[in-house]
Amino acid sequence: MSKVELYAAIRRDHRGGMSMRQLERTHCVTWRTVRKALDAAWPEPRKKLPPRETSLDPFKPVIDAILRADLDAPRKQRHTVTRIFHRLIEEHAADVSYGMVRRYVAVRKPQILVESGEAPLEAFIPQTHPPGMEAEVDFGDVTVRLAGELVICYLFSLRLSYSGKAVHRVFASCGQEAFFEGHVHALRTLGGVPRSKVRYDNLKAAVAQVLGLKRARVESDRWIAFKSHLGIESFYCRPGIEGAHEKGGVEGQIGYFRRNHFVPVPEVDSLAELNELVEQWDRQDDARRIDARPTTVGEYFVDERPLLMPLPEEPFETCRIFTPRVDRYSQIPVWANRYSVPVRLIGRRVRVVLHASHLVVYDQNVEVARHERLIAKGGCHLELDHYLEALVRKPGAFPATALEQARSAGRFTPIHDAWWAQARKVHGERDGTRALIEVLLLGRHLPHEHIVAGLAAALRADALTADAVALEAREAAQAENEPATTPPMHTHAGQPAATVTSLHEWRLAHLPPDTRPLPSVTAYDQLLHHRRTSGDDHREGEAQ
The missing domain is CATH 1.10.10 (Arc Repressor Mutant, subunit A)
Structure with a gap:
């Protein structure tokens, strides 16, 4: 029995006519406890003992x-x-x-x-956000195992203040192009633009200079044009940790998203694959509730979406343009990294269109190269195909950096290595390597998987020429487009029979049927008879 229940029982029995002594005996308490119970229905709080001395x-x-x-x-x-x-x-x-x-x-x-006086107590005022009016934007770093390598990427987040609906996107950097592309993707997903302010911290992608401790900022020109295009009204928080609470919604949203969807560390082959997962996670989060709200984020967003401003019809170019010069290694520098281009462009200037996750290289409006953007600085991304014309003249330089990167990317397969080793054994180091380079040049006209199939078939038949590989690759492409009605022949080991069609047979098989009549030699027989008769007459005259 608690002390409150004891006091209630004593007071109840006292109202029933029990004396003080009877209450003591009935409830087994002292006279002082009975007196306190009759004086007050609520027991006095227990007095705290004075703190004991400690060794501290x-x-x-x-x-x-x-x-x-x-x-x-x-x-x-x-x-x-x-x-x-x-x-x-x-x-x-x-x-x-x-x-x-x-x-x-x-x-x-x-x-x-x-x-x-360094940290005075600060009061926080509760805020109400009207639907369709405000949003918050920020970047957060996330760790991802990308193509087997542990790298740090950047998670863009735009969160509507009323509904809590957030759209996320992962980029290789947090530069201005990623900042713009994140806005474009988020606003297209939401279907509109907030009518009032969007809260930002002082990102370098938007702010060129912070003027003192006030909210005055010098904004970059491209950011001003981008805001004007979409109709965004920016609001900048105070610099440093003092202004973090001014956009606490997106700060907490990034932490929630990272803890719930990036644990354990996701393993993907590309950022495109990761962003597909991010879009699925965004849809899943529509079913969650924030704090003690009566409905879900998705249900709040249904009410908020019609109140957003419509998006402009014409797009805004979010990329950056560079015009570097191609060096003697057939590479161009782009933001502390290097990328390869075809060797015919050495010494010329090219136009580079840099996006958040990839870059495209143009030579007089013709696309000549496309690379995924490197995440770490000081990296180098080389395409083996860009060096093939030079390697035909210099086959001894073939074991190059581009070859190792092609192996890592799976473009140069073990079948390539096996065919190359056999070709060097038969034709010698120089000619065997040159034959492999000619095979690699076929990749500009034939799909990669068909060339691999052609290499496998040529290797089984010990046909170590580029022409044989080309024929088998085209035959593999034709078999894929027009499957044969009869099953292929197999050897005793269950493998397809290794047959390589000669060029003469291949051409004959593709000629139309000949419907002309067979040739006749009757006219020639008449000539032979006339000649025999003339010779007999001449021999008879001589005899006479």
């Missing part, structure tokens, strides 16, 4: 002095609890535990900050 008490002034000295120290070089604990032991021979120090610092440190 002599050292509390020392800890206070350390915390006060930290107020003038650099923010990243202030004492941690562990450092305070070690100093007490090393400098003062204190016999204290780490837990005692941690509990005292947790209580005393905020008090010292308030006493110093």
